[in-house]
Amino acid sequence: MSAAHDPHAQGAEAAMRITLKVWRQGAPDAAGRMETYRLDEVSPDMSFLEMLDVLNERLIQAGEDPVAFDHDCREGICGACSLVIDGQAHGPEALTTVCQLHMRHYSDGDTIQVEPWRANAFPVVKDLVVDRSAFDRIVAAGGFISTHTGAAPDGNSVPVPKPEADQAMDAAACIGCGACVAACPNASAMLFVAAKVAHLALLPQGEPERERRVLSMVRTMDAEGFGNCTNHFECMAACPKGISVENIARMNREYLRAFLRERPSEGGEASGG
Amino acid sequence: MSPTPTAPGERLASRCPSGPIAERWDKRRFELKLVNPANKRRFHVLVVGTGLAGASAAASLAELGYRVSVFCIQDSPRRAHSIAAQGGINAAKNYPNDGDSVQRLFYDTVKGGDFRARESNVYRLAQVSSHIIDQCVALGVPFAREYGGVLANRSFGGAQVSRTFYARGQTGQQLLLGAYSGMMRQVGAKRVNLYARREMLDVVVVDGIARGIVCRNLVTGAYERYAGDAVLLCTGGYGNVFYLSTNAKACNVTAAWRAHKKGAFFGNPCFTQIHPTCIPVTGSYQAKLTLMSESLRNDGRVWVPKQAGDARPPHEIPDAERDYFLERRYPSFGNLVPRDVASRAAKERCDAGFGVGSTRLAVYLDFRDAIQRDGAATIRAKYGNLFQMYAKITAEDPYQVPMRIYPAVHYTMGGLWVDYDLESTLPGLFVLGEANFSDHGANRLGASALMQGLADGFFVIPYTVGGHFAGRALPPVTTEAREFEESERSVRERTERILGVRGGRTVDSFHRELGKLMWDHCGMARNDAGLRGAKERVRALRDEFWHDVRVPADERRLNQNLEHAGRVADFLEFAELMIDDALHRTESCGGHFREESQTEEGEARRDDERFSYAAAWEHRGVGEPSTLHKEPLTFEHVKPAQRSYK
Numbered sequence: 070m071s072a073a074h075d076p077h078a079q080g081a082e083a084a085m086r087i088t089l090k091v092w093r094q095g096a097p098d099a100a101g102r103m104e105t106y107r108l109d110e111v112s113p114d115m116s117f118l119e120m121l122d123v124l125n126e127r128l129i130q131a132g133e134d135p136v137a138f139d140h141d142c143r144e145g146i147c148g149a150c151s152l153v154i155d156g157q158a159h160g161p162e163a164l165t166t167v168c169q170l171h172m173r174h175y176s177d178g179d180t181i182q183v184e185p186w187r188a189n190a191f192p193v194v195k196d197l198v199v200d201r202s203a204f205d206r207i208v209a210a211g212g213f214i215s216t217h218t219g220a221a222p223d224g225n226s227v228p229v230p231k232p233e234a235d236q237a238m239d240a241a242a243c244i245g246c247g248a249c250v251a252a253c254p255n256a257s258a259m260l261f262v263a264a265k266v267a268h269l270a271l272l273p274q275g276e277p278e279r280e281r282r283v284l285s286m287v288r289t290m291d292a293e294g295f296g297n298c299t300n301h302f303e304c305m306a307a308c309p310k311g312i313s314v315e316n317i318a319r320m321n322r323e324y325l326r327a328f329l330r331e332r333p334s335e336g337g338e339a340s341g342g
Numbered sequence: 343m344s345p346t347p348t349a350p351g352e353r354l355a356s357r358c359p360s361g362p363i364a365e366r367w368d369k370r371r372f373e374l375k376l377v378n379p380a381n382k383r384r385f386h387v388l389v390v391g392t393g394l395a396g397a398s399a400a401a402s403l404a405e406l407g408y409r410v411s412v413f414c415i416q417d418s419p420r421r422a423h424s425i426a427a428q429g430g431i432n433a434a435k436n437y438p439n440d441g442d443s444v445q446r447l448f449y450d451t452v453k454g455g456d457f458r459a460r461e462s463n464v465y466r467l468a469q470v471s472s473h474i475i476d477q478c479v480a481l482g483v484p485f486a487r488e489y490g491g492v493l494a495n496r497s498f499g500g501a502q503v504s505r506t507f508y509a510r511g512q513t514g515q516q517l518l519l520g521a522y523s524g525m526m527r528q529v530g531a532k533r534v535n536l537y538a539r540r541e542m543l544d545v546v547v548v549d550g551i552a553r554g555i556v557c558r559n560l561v562t563g564a565y566e567r568y569a570g571d572a573v574l575l576c577t578g579g580y581g582n583v584f585y586l587s588t589n590a591k592a593c594n595v596t597a598a599w600r601a602h603k604k605g606a607f608f609g610n611p612c613f614t615q616i617h618p619t620c621i622p623v624t625g626s627y628q629a630k631l632t633l634m635s636e637s638l639r640n641d642g643r644v645w646v647p648k649q650a651g652d653a654r655p656p657h658e659i660p661d662a663e664r665d666y667f668l669e670r671r672y673p674s675f676g677n678l679v680p681r682d683v684a685s686r687a688a689k690e691r692c693d694a695g696f697g698v699g700s701t702r703l704a705v706y707l708d709f710r711d712a713i714q715r716d717g718a719a720t721i722r723a724k725y726g727n728l729f730q731m732y733a734k735i736t737a738e739d740p741y742q743v744p745m746r747i748y749p750a751v752h753y754t755m756g757g758l759w760v761d762y763d764l765e766s767t768l769p770g771l772f773v774l775g776e777a778n779f780s781d782h783g784a785n786r787l788g789a790s791a792l793m794q795g796l797a798d799g800f801f802v803i804p805y806t807v808g809g810h811f812a813g814r815a816l817p818p819v820t821t822e823a824r825e826f827e828e829s830e831r832s833v834r835e836r837t838e839r840i841l842g843v844r845g846g847r848t849v850d851s852f853h854r855e856l857g858k859l860m861w862d863h864c865g866m867a868r869n870d871a872g873l874r875g876a877k878e879r880v881r882a883l884r885d886e887f888w889h890d891v892r893v894p895a896d897e898r899r900l901n902q903n904l905e906h907a908g909r910v911a912d913f914l915e916f917a918e919l920m921i922d923d924a925l926h927r928t929e930s931c932g933g934h935f936r937e938e939s940q941t942e943e944g945e946a947r948r949d950d951e952r953f954s955y956a957a958a959w960e961h962r963g964v965g966e967p968s969t970l971h972k973e974p975l976t977f978e979h980v981k982p983a984q985r986s987y988k
Binding site: 112123125209227 | 398401402405416417418419420421423425426435437473475476477478479480481482484485486487488489490491492493509510512514515516519522523524526527529530536538561588590591592624625627628629630632633730731734735737800801804846848849850851892893894896899900902903
């Protein structure tokens with residue numbers, strides 16, 4: 070069974086030569102630049118991040134600073150990985166996070182540009198790592214159902230029609246990676262926020278807070294410095310989970326409804342979103 | 343009667359209540375003193391880790407009025423590795439009316455754990471399981487529904503009743519986002535302080551009680567001290583000691599190990615779970631392994647060619663020349679035998695030369711018959727995302743050709759020893775979820791990890807931590823205390839020591855070597871000679887690490903390699919304990935298969951005479967033999983029997 074770790078266990082594949090141009094930035098306030106690296110032994114079965122691992126091993130050996138990038142589960146669900154590859158958030162494959170992108174989609178001799186998410190609301194921490202805590206603050210503003218542990222009625226006490234449950238699940242599949250923001254020319258977070266608003270608005274449990282939720286989340290989104298939606302739909306094209314822009318339409322309806330019904334006493338500032 | 347602080351000499355008191363098992367949790371809750379509602383805000387709880395256990399605990403405790411601070415190593419608490427669980431969560435709801443009950447879930451879990459779990463804990467887990475589903479529905483978790491609007495269930499991982507609730511193949515994600523939303527609500531209400539990109543490096547003990555932690559801020563490199571009245575470790579499992587596992591890259595043993603060094607005993611560290619349905623290894627650069635939900639085994643059939651080395655494409659091999667080895671060996675459970683049994687059977691076939699694929703370290707998982715029976719659309723509806731994941735990684739279409747699978751390290755049943763209240767042997771330090779050793783014994787059943795994480799966080803700790811606050815004197819401490827000074831100094835020195843080595847080998851190369859060593863000798867099968875050899879090599883490798891590791895010397899900002907180095911340094915210490923535990927337990931049980939202890943048919947042979955206990959190890963210094971304490975396990979309600987899935 071040792072062969073499971075045996076470096077020579079792999080089938081013979083053609084190794085590729087890949088040139089990487091990678092954004093390097095030492096600190097949030099430091100100037101960044103593109104740096105060029107050449108890799109000669111890239112296997113087509115490698116994931117994109119495994120290729121970066123190989124690059125980093127080489128950089129460490131050479132006494133250079135390895136490239137910082139966020140990653141964790143490496144199976145497309147945690148939402149940590151966040152690279153713009155040749156101008157596309159998460160790279161060229163549809164419905165795919167960078168960690169699930171494999172080098173077999175590239176050819177020998179290719180040059181690939183690697184950059185971080187770029188948005189004012191996502192400041193660069195280092196190299197390809199950005200600060201996405203704005204998303205957490207938007208959720209904290211209203212992306213929940215206010216129930217407390219112990220108070221729940223039986224799970225079957227409120228039937229949820231399957232089509233609504235399925236639609237809610239479609240929206241809830243969002244992994245919070247921020248590719249929608251990175252892909253949007255306005256760096257809008259509308260798809261992320263709309264996915265959560267739609268998920269909870271579609272379920273009967275979410276009904277009581279429907280209006281408060283959308284008002285609060287949209288206002289926090291604006292305050293965090295995300296741009297507005299001007300219907301480019303780049304977000305949906307980049308989304309690794311296929312979250313539909315229909316959710317944005319739903320959020321806009323939810324917002325309008327809530328805004329018109331808002332009473333000054335409960336909303337505080339009654340300005341638009 | 344009220345809980346009393348554990349006195350020396352009775353550190354392994356399980357504190358399980360006596361009396362009828364169905365009434366024990368009620369009894370315990372009544373025994374536990376209550377904290378006056380007005381006093382709750384005086385108590386500060388530090389929650390380390392934001393997976394299912396941590397997020398549900400933080401939300402629940404803040405709702406009760408405690409002050410809570412939570413810490414996670416990721417950029418957001420929503421990324422904890424609970425998110426990757428696919429298949430589902432068990433609960434004894436008996437909605438399908440197929441004979442489930444609290445008693446049956448309890449029985450299945452004790453038996454599935456191969457009689458190495460504490461009955462009282464498991465019974466409580468089964469009792470609260472139904473409330474978890476209710477709570478998650480209330481939080482907006484979009485569980486699968488039937489057309490009539492009620493919750494859907496499926497059978498999972500060998501259970502003969504349909505008790506598993508699910509949200510497509512993303513159950514862990516949806517549950518975590520539910521728990522996370524509950525916690526974020528409290529963050530918004532300023533009842534929970536959230537500290538992301540922080541790594542806990544030490545537990546601070548004042549007057550024998552855990553009263554704080556020291557973290558490294560992973561962005562600035564600064565050491566930060568936090569004082570509190572209780573510390574909850576919800577930091578997950580240590581499967582990455584094997585390097586290649588299905589765990590996320592950041593999963594580690596560091597928090598648990600540092601707590602262990604401060605006095606928390608480590609329970610059953612050798613009990614690790616190897617999951618049968620993972621995508622096989624392809625190359626030396628491989629960074630991790632990908633699991634596919636074992637729900638696949640509900641419809642997929644596992645086989646290898648009857649002729650070793652048969653190189654024909656699978657669809658050209660007729661049924662008569664296929665060995666459906668799980669169906670052959672275990673006619674009554676077939677492809678749904680528990681994880682450990684399925685994994686070992688696959689390994690047995692591969693070791694005997696019947697493996698498939700370029701590495702010959704794989705078996706087929708074939709959906710041909712299910713697609714013929716139910717149609718591709720039905721199969722797509724059930725497993726579409728898993729099929730897509732498989733196709734992405736392997737570039738093969740599982741609708742057309744069988745998947746290739748091989749077992750991989752997935753979960754660790756071992757963890758810090760805790761009593762019935764989830765308190766470790768270090769008073770004031772509670773351990774929840776995968777990080778503790780309780781409930782699953784020597785083998786965990788499918789869809790039970792999510793259940794346990796949420797049971798601990800939602801329904802156990804909110805009561806038991808109150809007993810700690812009400813029952814112990816907790817004089818105020820500040821982060822200026824000498825104990826915090828010393829703790830920070832020790833972790834700072836450790837970091838400086840790592841940076842000071844300036845050797846020639848990368849952290850990753852050490853981690854890979856350690857992982858291979860552990861996989862080969864402390865993995866799916868273990869024997870005395872292999873373990874003894876591995877122990878020597880782990881020691882040598884640890885020594886080499888401290889003389890030859892090379893880490894980029896940038897301490898004052900984000901340095902992912904330094905983080906990794908600290909974790910690998912801890913794995914190198916922990917691995918020795920794991921081997922010691924595997925060495926001393928000369929029986930086979932659950933996921934722990936000692937080659938010396940098997941039946942003539944090659945099944946695991948348990949030894950209840952000698953090993954019906956939980957092993958709890960006390961740290962005596964790195965490289966020094968740990969002291970073994972034994973918590974005897976008694977089975978009053980489920981009679982231990984040799985597991986049989988024939």
